[in-house]
Amino acid sequence: MRTARIVASAAIALAATAAFATAAERARTGSNPIVRDVFTADPAPLVVGDTLYLYVGHDEAQRDEMFTMREWLVYSTRDMRHWTAHGPVMNVAGFAWARKDAWASQVIRKNGRYWFYAAVEHDGTHPGKAIAVAVSDRPTGPFVDARGSALITNQMTPKGTHSWEDIDPTVFTDDDGTTWIAWGNRQCYIAKLKPDMIGLDGPITEITPPFFEEGPWLHKRSRTYYLTYASLDRSTQRDEHISYATAPSIGGPWTPRGLLTGSGKYSFTIHPGIAEFRGKWYLFVHNADLAIGDQRGAIGRRAVTVHPLTYARDGTMRPVVQTDAGVTAR
Ligand code: FUB
Numbered sequence: 001m002r003t004a005r006i007v008a009s010a011a012i013a014l015a016a017t018a019a020f021a022t023a024a025e026r027a028r029t030g031s032n033p034i035v036r037d038v039f040t041a042d043p044a045p046l047v048v049g050d051t052l053y054l055y056v057g058h059d060e061a062q063r064d065e066m067f068t069m070r071e072w073l074v075y076s077t078r079d080m081r082h083w084t085a086h087g088p089v090m091n092v093a094g095f096a097w098a099r100k101d102a103w104a105s106q107v108i109r110k111n112g113r114y115w116f117y118a119a120v121e122h123d124g125t126h127p128g129k130a131i132a133v134a135v136s137d138r139p140t141g142p143f144v145d146a147r148g149s150a151l152i153t154n155q156m157t158p159k160g161t162h163s164w165e166d167i168d169p170t171v172f173t174d175d176d177g178t179t180w181i182a183w184g185n186r187q188c189y190i191a192k193l194k195p196d197m198i199g200l201d202g203p204i205t206e207i208t209p210p211f212f213e214e215g216p217w218l219h220k221r222s223r224t225y226y227l228t229y230a231s232l233d234r235s236t237q238r239d240e241h242i243s244y245a246t247a248p249s250i251g252g253p254w255t256p257r258g259l260l261t262g263s264g265k266y267s268f269t270i271h272p273g274i275a276e277f278r279g280k281w282y283l284f285v286h287n288a289d290l291a292i293g294d295q296r297g298a299i300g301r302r303a304v305t306v307h308p309l310t311y312a313r314d315g316t317m318r319p320v321v322q323t324d325a326g327v328t329a330r
Contacts, residue, residue, distance in 0.1 A: 031326035033303035034083055035075065041302040042104035042168075042215070043284035044140060045275035046114075051076050052277045053139045054284065054304070055089065055116075057102050061300025068300060069102040069178055070180065072118065074140055080277065080306070080327050089141030092120050095132045097149055101124045104168040104215060104271060109181060115182065115197045116143045117151070119167035128154030128163035131183055133198050147198045152183065152191075157204060161185050168271070169240050172218035174250050182207070185214040188229065190250075209245040210256045215271040218250075221281075224315045228260060228272045239263035240270045242285065244317060261320040264305075265289040266297050274309060281309040282327065283320050 016114045020227040033244040034040075039059035046053045060068045077254040092102045098120040105118035105303070114136045122130040130150035134143035152166050160166075162185070169183040179197065182190040188208040211231035219226050224246050231243035242261045264270040264287030273284040286304045288297030296299060306326050310318045 002151055010315075018204070021223045022030070028094070031081065031328045032307075032322075033287070034303035034306060034326075035085075035304060036290065037292065038073070039290065039292065039295075039297075039301040040073065040304045041069070041269070041286045042271045043273040043286060044104070044106040045160050045273050045277075045282070045284055046109065047275050047277050048108050048109060048133070049138055050278075051078055051139075052080070053107070053212050054083075054273075055105050055107050056304055057104065058088070059301050061298060064298070066300050067101065067103075067151075071102050076140070080282070086140040089136070090116065090118075090134055090143040094134065094143070095120055095145050095150075097123055097125070098130070098132060101129070103129070106170050106217075106273075108171040108173065108179065110173060110197055113137055114139050114141075114143070115171070116141075116147070117169035117171055119169065119183075120150075122153060124154040126150060126155055129165070129167045129185075130154065131166055131169050131181075135197075150167070151198065151200070152204075157187065157189060159206070162186070168215045170216050170218045172250070174220075178250075180218065180250055182216045182218055182227070184208070184212070184216060186212065188212045188216055188227075196221075199206075207254060209242060209243070209253065209254055213240050214269075215240075217272045217274055219274050221276070221311065223248065223317065226274070226317070227254055228274060228317075230270050230272070234279040236294060237263070239268050242283075242320075243271055246315065257316055258318065260317055260323055261285065264322065265304070267302055268299050269302070281311070283307045283309040285322065 012051035029272040040056035042057045044055040064119040071091045101121040103119035116134040136143040147179035173179045191204045192201040213230045213232040215230035217228045228244040230240040267288035286302040
């Protein structure tokens with residue numbers, strides 16, 4: 001009886017080891033995950049000339065901690081194969097009014113400067129999650145707090161049901177030069193940014209699409225606007241998937257287009273980032289399928305992956321199958 005139990009435990013341990021690929025195995029199989037020496041999450045690409053910059057949160061959860069995220073990192077590539085690490089662009093301590101949590105971010109270029117928007121936990125003066133804005137003259141930072149206070153606090157969206165509703169900013173500049181910011185968890189909001197990029201210019205409007213969970217990403221291709229996001233149909237799904245909606249203008253109306261991709265392997269969360277680079281489109285997400293030493297992937301130990309993104313003739317995005325090969329399969 002005791003021998004049978006030992007054999008069973010050994011089999012379970014072996015299966016668990018086999019389920020998570022090591023960094024060395026990954027190197028042989030393809031381009032995913034992009035970063036293999038640290039855990040990364042919440043990818044946000046930015047194209048500047050012939051370089052694609054990729055901003056990520058640094059996942060440092062130990063054991064069964066949920067999220068431990070203190071800083072944001074940036075990587076760059078010119079060929080989608082070779083990536084250069086530039087180190088941290090900012091630590092959450094750089095926002096003196098924030099308590100913790102370097103959650104999802106996005107950087108946008110405007111007026112020759114780089115504007116960094118990120119979700120953090122506010123201190124007790126404005127309890128709940130908040131959205132911060134920082135600025136740098138270079139895409140690789142360092143970024144510094146651009147206003148000394150939160151751009152968006154939980155108190156500015158009073159209809160919301162929970163304290164982590166104001167997270168995951170996405171920023172997008174329309175053809176008329178107006179920059180918009182959308183964000184949210186369970187509720188999705190949008191507002192215009194002032195030309196100085198550090199204040200809201202008008203009301204906050206709710207645009208929550210079906211099954212919206214978090215992680216909105218705004219982009220435009222040809223004449224179509226896309227709102228891509230982490231979705232969760234709680235009646236049938238255990239983990240987040242990615243869905244999207246399209247519109248003829250940034251003001252809507254938004255038409256739900258259903259699923260873009262399934263969940264990230266072993267991960268409850270998934271988070272889209274989309275970019276066109278050298279004439280091809282890419283979808284960045286994360287999963288929890290990386291092991292580094294004895295640290296296995298987990299809710300707070302994720303790994304960013306990238307996949308080809310293509311469009312049908314009618315402008316809808318074709319469903320994406322996430323693979324280890326990633327863009328090397330192209
Ligand atoms: O990484 C922390 C949070 O998990 C992000 O803000 C969400 O999008 C989810 O990925």
